Amino acid sequence: EPEVTQTPxxxxxxxxxxxxxxxxxxxxxxxxxxxxxILGQKVxxxxxxxxxxxxxxxxxxxxxxxxxxxxxxxFTLKIRSTKLEDSAMYFCASRGTGETQxxxxxxxxxxx
Amino acid sequence: xxxxxxDPQALSIQEGENATMNCSYKTSINNLQWYRQNSGRGLVHLxxxxxxxxxxxxxxxxxxxxxxxxxxxxxxxxxRAADTASYFCATGRLNAGNNRKLIxxxxxxxxxxx
Numbered sequence: 001e002p003e004v005t006q007t008p009x010x011x012x013x014x015x016x017x018x019x020x021x022x023x024x025x026x027x028x029x030x031x032x033x034x035x036x037x038i039l040g041q042k043v044x045x046x047x048x049x050x051x052x053x054x055x056x057x058x059x060x061x062x063x064x065x066x067x068x069x070x071x072x073x074x075f076t077l078k079i080r081s082t083k084l085e086d087s088a089m090y091f092c093a094s095r096g097t098g099e100t101q102x103x104x105x106x107x108x109x110x111x112x
Numbered sequence: 113x114x115x116x117x118x119d120p121q122a123l124s125i126q127e128g129e130n131a132t133m134n135c136s137y138k139t140s141i142n143n144l145q146w147y148r149q150n151s152g153r154g155l156v157h158l159x160x161x162x163x164x165x166x167x168x169x170x171x172x173x174x175x176x177x178x179x180x181x182x183x184x185x186x187x188x189x190x191x192r193a194a195d196t197a198s199y200f201c202a203t204g205r206l207n208a209g210n211n212r213k214l215i216x217x218x219x220x221x222x223x224x225x226x
Contacts, residue, residue, distance in 0.1 A: 033213065043155070043200065043216040056211040091155060099143050099162075099204055101214060105154035 002026045004104035006092050012110045013082055021077045021107045023092030029102075031095040032075045034067065036060070036088040037106075043091070049075065082111045118201055118217040126225050131188045133220040135201030136181075143204045144177055144184050145214065148197045155200070158186075191224045198222070 005024045013019050025032050034046040047057040049067055057065075066078045075094075079086055089108050093101040118135045125131050135144070146158040161168045161177045161184065168175045174187040188195055198221050202214035 031212065035214075035216075042218050043202070043214075045213040045215070048211045048213055050211075056213060089152075093155075095212065099212065100145065100157055100160050101212075102157060103147075103155040108152070 004092055004094055004102050006090075006104035006107050008107060009105065010108045010110075012112065015084055015111055016081050019079050019082055019109065021079075021090050021092075021109070023075045023077070023094075023104055024073050025075055025092065025094030026096070026102055027073070029094035029096045031055075032067075032069070033093040033095070033101060034077045035091045035093065035103075037091065038085075038088045046077070046090075079109075082109075084111050087111045118199070118220045120220060121218065122221045122223075124223040124225065125191055127191060127193055129191055129224075131191050131195070131222055131224070133186045133199050133222070135184045135186070135217055137184075137201075137203045137215075137217075138182060139203075139205060139215075141179075141203045141205060142212075144175075145202045145204070146173075146175060146184075146186050147200045147202060149200065149219070150197045158199075188222075191222075193224050193226045196222060196224045 007022045032049040035043050037043045045058050047061045048055045064080045068076050087110050089106045091106045092104045095101045143162045145160045147155045159170045159175050161175050172189045177184045198219040200219040202216045
């Protein structure tokens with residue numbers, strides 16, 4: 001069964017460093033999402049992406065964040081200058097023509 | 113209450129018992145989805161119920177939706193120790209266009225004791 005994959009599974013970085021989180025959505029899906037979950041808190045929407053552009057972004061998704069679909073398979077989230085409060089689990093999701101969003105296993109980011 | 117609030121926040125039951133979790137939301141929705149998350153792991157989609165549906169079944173799962181009360185419930189029958197996880201409801205907005213972002217609750221932490 002097709003699934004969303006994410007790499008790396010864990011990343012530790014120093015404050016101020018750039019990180020790139022990678023996702024491979026399900027191959028025939030058209031809609032892509034990033035969410036994050038700070039430990040013990042709700043899952044929060046960050047950004048949605050369709051037809052090679054951002055369709056909606058949350059207040060969290062400030063100028064430090066960017067997304068890209070550099071080729072036909074990868075979908076990346078870049079945080080330019082990480083802050084302590086960016087420590088969270090980051091989930092990528094993709095959706096086909098239906099309503100269900102399929103999530104990857106997540107990348108646990110720890111900013112020191 | 114906030115969009116997609118679940119209750120109870122924590123539930124502990126014995127294997128074989130049924131577990132019921134509730135979710136309330138505030139805005140008009142297109143659909144409501146339940147997800148499961150094992151400790152520190154990914155989000156696994158369980159079931160989706162559309163706003164024009166009242167009840168849906170999938171194996172040992174039964175989901176109800178009451179749009180007049182803006183609430184949903186997830187029932188897991190004949191629970192097993194392997195059902196131990198956190199369960200989240202997430203709502204898809206009405207008229208969301210191409211976005212269809214999900215709004216999440218805090219989740220219910222279910223412990224099924226052998």
